[in-house]
Amino acid sequence: MPGTAPGSSNAPGRARVWIWLAVxxxxxxxxxLVPDFWVVSxxxxxxxxxxxxxxxxxxxxxxxxxSLAQMATAGVAAYTLAVLxxxxxxxxxxxxxxxxxxxxxxxxGILAGLIIGAVAVRSRGIYLLMSTLAIxxxxxYLAQQNTTVLHGFDGIRGVAVPSILGVSLRxxxxxxxxCLFIGIAxxxxxxxxxxxxFGLVLQGARDDELRMRSLGYRVTLHQxxxxxxxxxxxxxxxxxxxxxxxxxxxGSIGMTSTVGILIMAVIGGLKHPRGAFIGALAYVLIQSxxxxxxxxxxxxxxxxxVFLAIVMLSPDGLAGMWRGLHTRKASAKAAPAxxxx
Amino acid sequence: MSTRTFVKLAVSLALSGAMAQAGAQETIRxxxxxxxxxxxxxxxxxxxxxxxxAFEEAGNEVAGKKIxxxxxxxxxxxxxxxxxxxxxxxxxxxDILIGPVSGGEGLAVKEYAKSVPGRTFVNGFSAAQETTLxxxxxxxxxxxxxxxxxxxxxxxxxxxxxxxxxxxxxxGDYSFGYTQVLGFMTEFCAKGGTVPEKIWVPxxxxxxxxxxxxxxxxxxxxxxxxxxxDAVNFLSQYYQTGSDTPLVAGSNTVEQTVLSTKGPxxxxxxxxxxxHMVAAGLEDDAYKSYVETYRxxxxxxxxAPSAPYYGYYVATKAVLxxxxxxxxxxxxxxxxxxxxxxxxxLDTAFGxxxxxxxxxxxANIYVTEVARDDEGVLYNxxxxxxxxxxxxxxxxxxxxxARGVPSRDFPDCP
Numbered sequence: 001m002p003g004t005a006p007g008s009s010n011a012p013g014r015a016r017v018w019i020w021l022a023v024x025x026x027x028x029x030x031x032x033l034v035p036d037f038w039v040v041s042x043x044x045x046x047x048x049x050x051x052x053x054x055x056x057x058x059x060x061x062x063x064x065x066x067s068l069a070q071m072a073t074a075g076v077a078a079y080t081l082a083v084l085x086x087x088x089x090x091x092x093x094x095x096x097x098x099x100x101x102x103x104x105x106x107x108x109g110i111l112a113g114l115i116i117g118a119v120a121v122r123s124r125g126i127y128l129l130m131s132t133l134a135i136x137x138x139x140x141y142l143a144q145q146n147t148t149v150l151h152g153f154d155g156i157r158g159v160a161v162p163s164i165l166g167v168s169l170r171x172x173x174x175x176x177x178x179c180l181f182i183g184i185a186x187x188x189x190x191x192x193x194x195x196x197x198f199g200l201v202l203q204g205a206r207d208d209e210l211r212m213r214s215l216g217y218r219v220t221l222h223q224x225x226x227x228x229x230x231x232x233x234x235x236x237x238x239x240x241x242x243x244x245x246x247x248x249x250x251g252s253i254g255m256t257s258t259v260g261i262l263i264m265a266v267i268g269g270l271k272h273p274r275g276a277f278i279g280a281l282a283y284v285l286i287q288s289x290x291x292x293x294x295x296x297x298x299x300x301x302x303x304x305x306v307f308l309a310i311v312m313l314s315p316d317g318l319a320g321m322w323r324g325l326h327t328r329k330a331s332a333k334a335a336p337a338x339x340x341x
Numbered sequence: 342m343s344t345r346t347f348v349k350l351a352v353s354l355a356l357s358g359a360m361a362q363a364g365a366q367e368t369i370r371x372x373x374x375x376x377x378x379x380x381x382x383x384x385x386x387x388x389x390x391x392x393x394x395a396f397e398e399a400g401n402e403v404a405g406k407k408i409x410x411x412x413x414x415x416x417x418x419x420x421x422x423x424x425x426x427x428x429x430x431x432x433x434x435x436d437i438l439i440g441p442v443s444g445g446e447g448l449a450v451k452e453y454a455k456s457v458p459g460r461t462f463v464n465g466f467s468a469a470q471e472t473t474l475x476x477x478x479x480x481x482x483x484x485x486x487x488x489x490x491x492x493x494x495x496x497x498x499x500x501x502x503x504x505x506x507x508x509x510x511x512x513g514d515y516s517f518g519y520t521q522v523l524g525f526m527t528e529f530c531a532k533g534g535t536v537p538e539k540i541w542v543p544x545x546x547x548x549x550x551x552x553x554x555x556x557x558x559x560x561x562x563x564x565x566x567x568x569x570x571d572a573v574n575f576l577s578q579y580y581q582t583g584s585d586t587p588l589v590a591g592s593n594t595v596e597q598t599v600l601s602t603k604g605p606x607x608x609x610x611x612x613x614x615x616x617h618m619v620a621a622g623l624e625d626d627a628y629k630s631y632v633e634t635y636r637x638x639x640x641x642x643x644x645a646p647s648a649p650y651y652g653y654y655v656a657t658k659a660v661l662x663x664x665x666x667x668x669x670x671x672x673x674x675x676x677x678x679x680x681x682x683x684x685x686x687l688d689t690a691f692g693x694x695x696x697x698x699x700x701x702x703x704a705n706i707y708v709t710e711v712a713r714d715d716e717g718v719l720y721n722x723x724x725x726x727x728x729x730x731x732x733x734x735x736x737x738x739x740x741x742x743a744r745g746v747p748s749r750d751f752p753d754c755p
Contacts, residue, residue, distance in 0.1 A: 035431060035432070036431050037427065037428060037431030037432035038432075040427070040431075041424060041427050041428060041431065041432070045424070088475075088476075141543070144514075144543055144544075145514065145543055147514065147541075147748075147749055152514055152515060153445070153513075153514060153515035153516075153543070153544055154444075154445055154448075154515055154516045155419070155445075157419075157448060157449070157452065158452060245420045245423060245449075246423075246449075246452060246453075247419075247449070247452075249418070249419055249420070249445065251417075251418035251419065251420060251421075251445075252418075252420050254418075256416070256418075287424075288424075288428055288432070291412065291413055291414065299378065299414070300378065
């Protein structure tokens with residue numbers, strides 16, 4: 001079955017349903033059992049970063065395109081929304097109603113995704129990686145140096161978070177469920193999309209671009225559209241991240257954050273969308289608790305070691321490691337995506 | 342994820358949550374947030390040295406209660422500082438948080454402080470003016486002066502004693518830079534000096550040649566406000582191009598960490614005027630014992646305690662003093678403690694410190710000049726002391742705040 005997700009194994013169907021139900025139930029009752037920190041700073045943050053990572057995993061797993069511009073795309077959406085919302089620098093001016101600013105933010109992110117795609121799909125592999133990194137850095141320096149609109153190095157702070165029916169979306173559990181809803185929706189969107197003709201063309205082009213072209217498919221168009229979809233996903237994550245942080249500054253879209261997304265994707269596994277969330281959760285847990293294990297100033301060392309261990313032991317990430325342990329049949333086919341950089 | 346793994350995870354999560362809630366009031370938990378990673382890593386080390394010493398001096402106890410110290414590290418980015426502050430407050434359940442190091446981080450933590458009124462935040466070393474001047478948080482205290490205060494006396498000194506009338510500005514393009522430039526220009530422009538050109542450079546700039554080329558030829562001096570590696574790069578390149586216009590330095594430009602960096606630029610630094618909340622080589626017993634204690638306790642530390650060390654030391658001392666006063670009573674959302682903390686008056690190695698109505702320090706500032714001691718080590722020799730500088734630099738508070746926060750274009754006196 002070439003059309004299905006490349007990572008989906010043929011585990012007994014019923015067991016899988018039970019596992020999914022258990023995971024869903026766990027995610028739903030989770031915030032009711034744990035303190036605020038675990039709800040927001042671990043749970044919600046992992047989902048938010050997971051959604052941005054998902055956009056990269058989508059491009060990498062199904063399009064064979066490892067883009068480093070996903071955090072920048074998320075940044076375009078977040079910056080657009082932040083500039084149009086009330087924040088501390090414009091002293092709470094309400095320029096537009098929030099649903100409209102939200103829409104504009106999303107549109108800006110999608111547009112950025114399409115433009116980045118139009119430039120990036122002309123190259124492949126390491127060249128695509130480098131060109132998207134260049135685009136990300138251009139946007140980073142633009143954000144850092146533009147003081148009139150984007151407020152330079154300090155960024156935009158105190159961004160108003162909307163309330164619905166008097167309930168602020170920043171309430172820990174409200175925010176968690178919002179993130180959970182969007183995370184699941186984004187995940188289902190990707191899982192669905194790769195089974196549509198659009199997704200199949202994308203995977204066909206990943207495996208043999210020339211053949212797809214000779215069959216008459218407009219491969220470039222599909223790939224640019226895939227960047228648009230990835231832009232949509234990244235924008236969702238970017239806007240949630242803006243609300244989580246209460247603001248945005250160039251640090252959020254800089255080199256460290258950009259590479260962070262790639263690390264999450266690789267730790268989780270680049271083959272399947274669920275890897276994005278697993279990777280993000282692992283990253284957030286390491287980030288939060290490295291200090292208890294190895295001391296405060298060894299965080300990057302620990303992340304690096306975990307990263308190395310995973311790349312060497314299980315190139316398919318944590319998601320793949322789990323599968324490798326539980327199903328004896330090791331995946332015979334070589335991994336399609338280029339994981340290391 | 343298998344069901345079994347999931348159950349295990351859920352149980353361990355629940356346990357860790359319960360554990361954090363257990364250890365109630367027989368101890369007092371104090372969080373330390375500083376940067377052990379990124380460009381300000383050295384400052385973070387100094388910060389934790391200060392807290393360590395302050396706790397040791399108190400015997401790790403205050404008002405009969407044990408002090409539990411939880412450390413967290415940021416890398417200088419506001420969003421990381423915010424995440425770590427959240428972790429300290431929500432997960433580690435600290436009663437009092439001391440930190441962070443840099444300006445942007447301070448603003449982020451202040452905003453967060455508003456959402457947890459029952460805990461107390463004491464600033465470590467961050468010095469953005471806005472933090473305590475514009476919509477301050479009632480549970481955020483800063484026992485060190487801000488970036489504008491740090492420059493008090495410098496504008497007058499270079500106008501009167503150095504005779505400079507026209508000064509160009511080269512500064513980092515961010516809130517701390519604007520704040521310092523405001524501190525310098527407020528006095529300098531009031532005296533009648535002019536600043537024909539302000540050159541803003543992004544943080545982390547490696548090549549300063551275009552900035553150096555833009556410095557007008559007819560200025561008497563160049564005011565430089567850059568920190569850490571940026572300062573070292575600028576100073577090296579400035580002298581390499583053969584410029585001989587004298588420099589005036591912002592607080593971080595000739596900070597002890599920069600002065601200790603090896604390089605040919607070191608030969609040219611003597612005599613550069615600057616100003617800070619600390620100085621070296623004071624002829625004063627309190628100062629001498631402060632330096633002596635530091636050197637004895639931290640033989641692998643710097644030559645002399647740095648400014649971030651002082652910031653965190655004063656903050657920790659203030660917290661301990663207020664805790665003694667209320668006998669360790671943190672009940673009632675810490676109301677009694679916060680009230681006592683706002684009234685704390687400290688006698689430090691650098692003179693008395695007290696807070697204003699926004700819980701911002703009023704303290705002494707030292708105008709300094711880079712000098713070389715008997716062993717050939719560069720340090721900032723005090724040339725003038727400005728006593729009890731407040732946040733509005735001695736001006737009318739309403740007028741001062743009405744002019745708005747410092748930016749690229751404010752203040753301006755071409």
